[in-house]
Amino acid sequence: xxxxxxxxxxxxxxxxxxxxxxxxxxxxxxxxxxxxxxxxxxxxxxxxxxxxxxxxxxxxxxxxxxxxxxxxxxxxxxxxxxxxxxxxxxxxxxxxxxxxxxxxxxxxxxxxxxxxxxxxxxxxxxxxxxxxxxxxxxxxxxxxxxxxxxxxxxxxxxxxxxxxxxxxxxxxxxxxxxxxxxxxxxxxxxxxxxxxxxxxxxxxxxxxxxxxxxxxxxxxxxxxxxxxxxxxxxxxxxxxxxxxxxxxxxxxxxxxxxxxxxxxxxxxxxxxxxxxxxxxxxxxxxxxxxxxxxxxxxxxx
Amino acid sequence: xxxxxxxxxxxxxxxxxxxxxxxxxxxxxxxxxxxxxxxxxxxxxxxxxxxxxxxxxxxxxxxxxxxxxxxxxxxxxxxxxxxxxxxxxxxxxxxxxxxxxxxxxxxxxxxxxxxxxxxxxxxxxxxxxxxxxxxxxxxxxxxxxxxxxxxxxxxxxxxxxxxxxxxxxxxxxxxxxxxxxxxxxxxxxxxxxxxxxxxxxxxxxxxxxxxxxxxxxxxxxxxxxxxxxxxxxxxxxxxxxxxxxxxxxxx
Ligand code: HEM
Numbered sequence: 001x002x003x004x005x006x007x008x009x010x011x012x013x014x015x016x017x018x019x020x021x022x023x024x025x026x027x028x029x030x031x032x033x034x035x036x037x038x039x040x041x042x043x044x045x046x047x048x049x050x051x052x053x054x055x056x057x058x059x060x061x062x063x064x065x066x067x068x069x070x071x072x073x074x075x076x077x078x079x080x081x082x083x084x085x086x087x088x089x090x091x092x093x094x095x096x097x098x099x100x101x102x103x104x105x106x107x108x109x110x111x112x113x114x115x116x117x118x119x120x121x122x123x124x125x126x127x128x129x130x131x132x133x134x135x136x137x138x139x140x141x142x143x144x145x146x147x148x149x150x151x152x153x154x155x156x157x158x159x160x161x162x163x164x165x166x167x168x169x170x171x172x173x174x175x176x177x178x179x180x181x182x183x184x185x186x187x188x189x190x191x192x193x194x195x196x197x198x199x200x201x202x203x204x205x206x207x208x209x210x211x212x213x214x215x216x217x218x219x220x221x222x223x224x225x226x227x228x229x230x231x232x233x234x235x236x237x238x239x240x241x242x243x244x245x246x247x248x249x250x251x252x253x254x255x256x257x258x259x260x261x262x263x264x265x266x267x268x269x270x271x272x273x274x275x276x277x278x279x280x281x282x283x284x285x286x287x288x289x290x291x292x293x294x295x296x297x298x299x300x301x
Numbered sequence: 302x303x304x305x306x307x308x309x310x311x312x313x314x315x316x317x318x319x320x321x322x323x324x325x326x327x328x329x330x331x332x333x334x335x336x337x338x339x340x341x342x343x344x345x346x347x348x349x350x351x352x353x354x355x356x357x358x359x360x361x362x363x364x365x366x367x368x369x370x371x372x373x374x375x376x377x378x379x380x381x382x383x384x385x386x387x388x389x390x391x392x393x394x395x396x397x398x399x400x401x402x403x404x405x406x407x408x409x410x411x412x413x414x415x416x417x418x419x420x421x422x423x424x425x426x427x428x429x430x431x432x433x434x435x436x437x438x439x440x441x442x443x444x445x446x447x448x449x450x451x452x453x454x455x456x457x458x459x460x461x462x463x464x465x466x467x468x469x470x471x472x473x474x475x476x477x478x479x480x481x482x483x484x485x486x487x488x489x490x491x492x493x494x495x496x497x498x499x500x501x502x503x504x505x506x507x508x509x510x511x512x513x514x515x516x517x518x519x520x521x522x523x524x525x526x527x528x529x530x531x532x533x534x535x536x537x538x539x540x541x542x543x544x545x546x547x548x549x550x551x552x
Pocket of ligand 1: 369371372373374375376377380433436437439440443445446450453454455456457458460461464535538542547548549
């Protein structure tokens, strides 16, 4: 049923009244004020790109050859964060689940933080800047620490201090090694490899639980390996979900983050920091065999 | 705003002005005179299909460079630049595993400005990924995703994905070792997904290995499929900015 003209007029005038009145004296004309800025930005950028293109040639390596795998093989730089994650958890998690969930979470930001607080101005809420810094610091340092742990750097540092020498000969007499009782803490894999798991935990037959064949997909033979599951899936997932939650909780308790916008700034800044840190590590610190160490992307040939 | 459109006494300049901006040719193209009066300035924006992306007036804070750093606009500008250089590159490039690499080599050595076009295309592609990511951060930190702009943020996330895919599909085309293995590593990530991963990877690559089928698919997506999709979503993106009342403002 169409509304009566009267009702319609009422509704629309209410809408007009509800909208903030446009302050004409606060407004500028798009021509020339905006159009000229756009024009100048376009000119400057064109110059920048032409200069860059004249000075730096794009790489072109040897002809593609499926028989020769370069070492390292790397994805494009904006995916190196995922490739870095790949080294620390189950490939399905790093390559598909994490990016999918991250994109959905990114898209959901406005539906979570739907207040009008801090709208239309740079970091205008009272705690915006501190929260950005906290998120960025925790995200980047936390990521680095996790990578260092998984790469057993703490073991290296312990042996360095214990022996008073970096990379001391581990075969030599009187070498102080990382304590055996703590072998399971050599890195994440330590939990899987350095603990005497009973045999049955390595193959828990779940057999026909998932009848994917009924849907026309390949059949999945689930042979559950509990230690591998812990190391490749359970711990990474809980780390990736748990640490941000703990961060929000602590900052909330400290009274720094109060509103949804506050928590959003904290989490988004943390996410960006993690993203950048993973990208930098994946780009500049993964060389041959993807071993952690300095690596220059321009070192081809 | 009571500026009259013509001064009282006609000087030489006025006559020249009229000769240029009031003749039938100019009027047939632009409808309004040279935008030197507020009325003509607004008409210039409102009657031009390209400038009509903009409103005729905007709030003074949005003209400040530091509000947007022009990042969204630059993303769009790079998209346009990539389209132009991309079309030029297409003149010389055949997406065949037997020819692609040689075509790129020829482009670099035999084609006048070929190397320059390739370099510009590649730098703009990297630049666009960077600009879009930074634009997203700008929008976030200015709180510009808040109601009524929620959905435009979602459109933005789709644009981000399309930008990454555009760059990723382009990566394979030179058919060198970098291209082949980057795409092999990338598509293997897709393949690692449970259940649908391997079928998806197979469709993407068109086989078990990155080969001619993959090159054909990536090429088609890169030069027509994804740019069209991106153009559609950009249209929606820009339209929604206008519909949502321009850029966001503190309430
Ligand atoms: C190809 C990619 C994109 C292009 C060409 C583009 C273009 C633009 C342009 C020209 C503007 C006007 C203001 C400005 O320049 O900042 C804008 C605003 C906006 N963009 Fe994008 N954008 C893209 C991607 C994104 C992404 C990834 C997001 C977020 C996830 C996003 C969300 C928004 C929102 C919410 C606005 C409104 C901002 C406001 O009201 O202040 N866009 N976009």
